[in-house]
Each structure stands twice: as structure tokens, then as C-alpha cells.
Ligand SMILES: O=C(O)CCC(=O)C(=O)O
């Protein structure tokens with residue numbers, strides 16, 4: 013998929029495109045902007061992936077070392093795993109999903125008031141990734157916002173009224189789970205538990221809600237294009253609609269939603285820190301014609317001023333040369349958002365060719 017020369021700014025989300033089409037978007041046609049080139053289309057009959065399912069009920073108990081080993085194996089082999097019996101209450105997960113859906117159901121003007129492609133904004137609504145750089149748009153709308161340390165100044169969406177409370181409570185719980193996962197990942201690399209927490213400094217955490225309306229031609233459109241996440245790791249909550257696919261050894265696999273679980277995926281900075289031991293796996297989302305879908309990703313990222321490079325202690329211990337050039341995380345982010353998200357091309361640019 014080549015970068016697009018043409019610039020266009022959407023005036024609405026996919027949700028309204030569909031609702032305002034008065035039936036014109038039917039099973040024969042989609043607007044050109046949403047018809048992906050043949051090579052980029054998604055086959056829906058991909059095999060179901062057995063991404064590892066990890067039971068966290070004993071993460072602080074007797075089985076801790078076995079669970080850490082399972083997480084490290086999953087991070088190495090898939091870059092993905094699902095977590096069940098974690099510490100986040102199901103009621104809070106459901107409340108966050110409901111508040112998120114209510115946001116996307118707001119009138120268009122209320123959402124467009126937050127429209128921006130500027131990834132540095134603390135709160136923004138957008139459609140696709142960076143639409144003005146994309147020849148073809150993804151079939152999803154999104155709401156992204158950062159979390160404290162911005163504190164009370166954080167510009168929460170004013171509507172729906174339930175949003176701020178649900179998001180604050182949800183984030184507190186997911187942050188605690190994120191710390192548990194970060195410690196397990198550090199130990200899985202043979203490092204002290206707080207290694208990654210310290211390496212990320214205060215960290216930059218954000219949340220992205222992805223809303224996928226049903227699509228009359230799921231064979232022509234793509235919910236979310238192939239990409240790897242660019243931070244440290246991601247904790248993703250999804251509803252039961254399905255559509256997430258993960259690439260492993262060149263093949264795409266569908267991830268079956270498990271109620272009450274989280275999908276965790278390793279992201280680019282952790283692949284670099286671990287010198288490629290952990291995989292930041294490519295993933296994408298297929299749409300379907302019958303149901304909408306909502307997913308909520310919480311991204312755990314280093315602070316922008318962190319220089320990310322393979323961890324010297326690991327290189328020394330494993331007698332390995334570094335496989336990636338060092339890079340300031342803020343610079344990495346800028347590169348990622350300055351162009352069309354295309355597979356893993358940002359991290360590939362840092363590979364040291366030997
Ligand atoms: O919707 C999904 O399942 C995946 C979302 C995703 O990959 C992202 O927000 O980075």
C-alpha cells in the first residue's frame with residue numbers, strides 16, 4: 013500500500029456516512045475512498061487463532077513463575093495473548109464499553125467538535141488513522157485521549173455524562189493490570205520486576221476507542237489496516253462481534269473474543285528493548301455486514317524523552333549484537349503519524365542490517 017499523494021479531510025465518521033446515505037450505500041457499492049485495493053482486502057475465512065490464554069488468578073501466588081514463562085513464550089511466539097481471571101471487575105469493563113458506545117452514538121456535530129489528526133492532542137475524534145495521508149480510509153471511527161499525569165486539566169468529552177467517571181475508574185484498574193503485566197514481562201526477560209516501569213519513566217498512557225459500523229461490503233473494506241502498535245504494550249478490550257486478526261509466520265489468524273478477557277499485545281518499543289526476542293505482531297480488523305463492533309485499546313508507552321534501544325544487560329548476557337538503532341520515542345511517534353500506517357515499516361527502518 014503506497015502512501016497517498018492526495019489529501020482529503022473527512023467531514024464525518026463512517027457511522028454517519030452509512031446513516032446519511034439514505035440507502036445509497038447498499039450491497040452493490042461503497043464510496044471509492046473505502047474500497048481497498050485487492051491486495052489489501054481481508055479474507056474472512058482465516059483460521060481461528062489459538063493465541064495463548066493466560067489465567068491470571070495465581071499471578072501473585074504459587075504459579076507466578078509458570079505464568080511468567082507462559083507470558084514470555086506468548087510474547088516471543090505470537091506477540092499476543094489473552095488474559096482471563098484478571099483483577100479488573102467485569103462491571104467496570106461493561107460500564108466503559110457502554111459509555112464508549114454512547115459517545116459514538118452522539119450527534120455528528122458533537123463528535124466533530126473534537127475532530128483532529130494531531131496525535132499530540134490530549135483528546136480527539138478521528139476516522140481511520142491519519143485520513144489526509146491515506147488513499148483509502150479504514151472502516152472505523154475512533155476517540156483517543158491521554159490519561160493523567162494531565163490530571164484535572166484533562167479535557168474529557170463533555171458527553172455522554174457517564175463517560176468521565178467510567179473512563180477514570182476503568183483506567184485506574186487497567187493501569188494496575190498494566191503494572192502487573194509490565195512486571196511479568198520484565199521478569200520474562202530475566203530482568204528485575206520494575207525494570208520496564210523504570211525504563212518507561214513516568215510513561216505516556218492513552219486510550220483509543222475504535223467503533224466499526226456494520227459494513228455492507230466487508231469483502232471490499234477493511235476495519236483497521238495491518239499495523240503493529242508503536243508503544244510498549246497494549247491491553248485491548250473487545251465486544252463479542254469478532255474481527256481482530258493477528259499475523260504469525262506470514263499467516264493471518266482470527267482471534268476469538270472471550271467474554272471478560274483482555275487481549276494483550278507486545279508493541280514496537282518492547283520489540284526493540286528486547287532486541288527482537290518479543291514480537292510486536294502485526295494485526296488488522298475485518299468488518300462484517302451484520303453487527304457493529306467496539307474495541308477499547310489502552311496503550312502503555314514510554315515517555316517521549318525516553319531513548320529506546322536494545323537493553324545492554326540483555327545484549328551482554330546473550331552475547332548478541334544490537335538488532336535495532338536507538339531512537340527517541342517522541343521521534344518514533346512523529347514518524348509513525350507522519351505517514352500512512354503500513355504494516356511494520358516504522359520499526360523496520362530501525363533494523364540494523366547485518
Ligand atoms: O479493534 C481491534 O481489535 C484492534 C484495535 C487496534 O489494533 C488498535 O487500536 O491499535
Ligand SMILES: [Fe+2]
Nearest residue numbers: 239240241295
Ligand atoms: Fe493495534
